[in-house]
Amino acid sequence: MLPIKKVVVMEDRAQVERAGSVPVNGVTRVEVAGLSLVAVDRSLKVEVKGATLLEAKLERRWKEVPFGGLPSDASETLKHVEALRLRSLEQADVVQRLDARAEVLTGARANLLRSISELTGYGTPNVQAWREQLADLSHRQLTLDEERRAVREALSVTQQRLREAQQALNSERPRTRHECVLVLRLDGTGEAQVRASYLVPAAVWRPAYRATLTGAQVAVEAEAVVWQHTGEDWTDVELAFSTARPTLGTTPPSLEEDVLYLRPKQQLEKRVVDVAIREEVIQSAGEGGGTTEMPGLDDGGETRLLRASSRTTVRNDGQPQRVSLFSFTSQALVERVCPAELSSLVFVIARFPNTAGEVLLAGPVDLIRDAGLVGRGQLKYAAPGETVKLSFGNEDGVQIARETDEKTEEARLTGRRTTTRKVKLFVSNMRTSSTKLIIEERVPVSEVKEVEIQVLTKDCAPAPSTVTRDGIARIELELGAQSTKTAKFSWELSAAAKVAGV
Template identity: 35%
Template sequence: MTHHPALDETRTQVTLPVAKVTLLEDRAQVRREGAVALQAGRNRVALWGLAPVVQDVSLRVDVQGSAKLVDARVRRAMRVGHVEKPEAAAALEQQLLELERRWRDAAEQRERAAMRAAVVDDMLHKAMAEVPEDAGWGLGHPKTWEDTFEALSSTSRALLADERAQRAAMERLAEQASHVVTKRTLIDRPDHRLECLVEIDLDAAAAATVKLGLEYVVPNALWRPFHTAHLVDGKRLRLTCQAAVWQNTGEDWADAQLVFSTARSSLGHEPPKLSDDKLQAKKREQRVVVEAREVAVQNAGLGRAGSGGGGTPPGGVQLPGVDDGGDVQNLKAQHPVTVPSDGRPSFVPIFTFESDAATSLVAMPELDGKAMFKSVQTHAGKHPVLAGPVELVRASGFVGTTRTLYVAPGERFALGFGPDADVRVQRTVDVTEEVDPIDQWRRKTHAVSIFLSNLGGEDKALEVSERMPVSEIEQVEITLVADKTSGAPEVNEHGIVTWKMTLPASSRMRLSLTYVVAFAPGVQGM
């Protein structure tokens, strides 16, 4: 049987605030620092308020000054605060009543806005129904109709926006009320309040003030990269790299310096599993069986500026978490922050950089019938951009989200900012097959037609990308038919065919791509 001695109430309580927190992918290393006044002889101190989930074996204590560390241990205890309970419960109940009152007010405002919007929509429909009748009798005027419809539409949009805002406020208030109810429940169950402390024994030859440091590891804490890309005036990109932090350790980190690390301390190494290799000889088959497969070319970076190449970032271990390209990163927050222990995300800025952006419209007809607004820029920061979600912002405001892969400093990378409203794209494919009577090669001719339309009043600089297969064996040949292909497109090693053009305002254009896939006699599978 394990004996747990009672807590020593005679120990001197000290305060060591959280100074630094190093966040990993699934845990955090916390460091506390502070000055402690010691008396001559044995000093028995206690530090309360630690996270109850602290890993005992990770505790490290260091002393700077004329004192010697004798012992340090982690203790836990159930504490019942009978004296504090009535005041705390009353405060929470008052807060809950206030949240309920605000929720009711928001619900009433949302209902009023919805009713007024319905009335305005009804008026709009009736006015539209009367237009043909008035026009038949020669009444009314187009300018009057336009002003009436514009006023009703503006009112309807404003009321619907108000209704959505009140609905969002109701959701926020309901979430806050849920947290308050949870805290109130914990007060009603004081036997479930777990406290954690560290008992430290120090020897001092004389009275002195020393600097005491405490380090330990806690679970229930993690971080992930999150970026915000703001395209300024369509010419410069401002990228803000942040860390989304979650922690529910039981202790708040107040005004702490945060460090975000991609190290994986729990990543073990296992020897490869060995199996027997059976070698046997067999007759080589005369027929060749081939198959087509899709290959995703994942390369966020476009190479360093001036290199003209598309350098692939160094590969890391393929595990869920933060992709650092195989190189451990330790990124510091710009300033001390406070992260409460509530399990909700806190966004902490790490670094920001600006770079000139080359913008263009890119169309990939096989994937989408719209042209996407793309920006290409150089990473001008000192730290790499880690793989993660990107929030996209333009002059009009938030336009959507995307994801980026690992981008090294000095490397060019591209981001998509959503579709262009004026450009439409359609694609058709016609495949014919024939066998050459002389060499018996089977040839498939693929004729791809791309139809482009610009519905806007301005010319559009457009980049259209199509693809053709790439052969890896000599029994299959792919040939681009230049005289049946529009212009002189660029073709890279991955088979991506690219046209760069200007699409005039209010115009249409057709692009043609023709290529032949030839199979040698005996090739099967396609």
């Protein structure tokens, strides 16, 4: 009567919307069966056009589910089950008696063998009598074993027939099941248009992507992976996916006072500047920004609603199902980059704008190149028009070896210490075509004026094209087919005499 028309899947639940027409003649009670047992009562919302809504509620009750079969048939089945049960008990008793006889014969054979060994030791053997006794015992045991096998086989057949008869008997008995029913009381005449919505748990979705690099273009397909075990199938429905979190509160947290205290420097602090070299993660709100792992959905702090490209059916089986959302193709800036300090491999990096007109939520992305699937990466949140950065694996045939040399000198008069690091990079291109690549080297970044750091451009070959404020130097190289090249990079750290820790 009111089929499911639309479902909005949220982070950990779903909003189900049913709609349809209902005939009304005066005050009419309408019952819509088949709702999920876990539907949230307080989330029920009903809109009616063409009639007056007097009452709307969810009722859960036991419903008898009768099966076919005449009472006389059921009685015959019950008699058959009882007869099979008694026959099974009788055959089980026979098996027990035969097992007891088998134990007696086994004991008799053991006693006879023991008597034979004792009498033989005393020097009074009776070979003919022993031969006859052993032959008689063997004959009895063989006969008994055959009888036991036949009775056990008959017992197994009887038990199988008993199980089948019991299943048939159970199918003839009425069963009950719990059901949830939407109960409406309407007042009016004619056809009334009814729309009802409610929340159900046990439904979840997460974004997933597929990125294909072809030349200087990247094609991105966005999909939603949805699971649901709500108790009702979503058949040919309009699907939408939301990042809303109804369980979160709407009241902002209270800010507490954060008191700062000042104190004069001690004499030792005036004479010595204590510094330390530490690793820092580069934080960014743009390309590549965000945390490595985000619980739930990363929507950039604003609720988003994405719609499926077509009507879809999602079964109530708890299995993942991929639903297409949208796709787009963008021109990409493709670079071959090697972070030589961390790896000797050269990676293919593509930077391209998000031209989909929709946000790209954080999620896993399958990376595909000409040769096929190269791996799986993680796509960060990207707004429309924002630049997206993806790595499409390493470039075969290009490798880099790295050597470092570090030297520290101290001025005798001023005590100023100077540390010079020289890096030598050996680049090999074993491919049959030329290539351009970028080597990234790190340079320390100073936060105090007593420590100065500079790149020695005169000692670099070639000189880095850029050095970012985060201390990343980019060295651009162009290699011919099946060739090698050597690059040099150098930087200097100068610290005043009163600096300690470096």
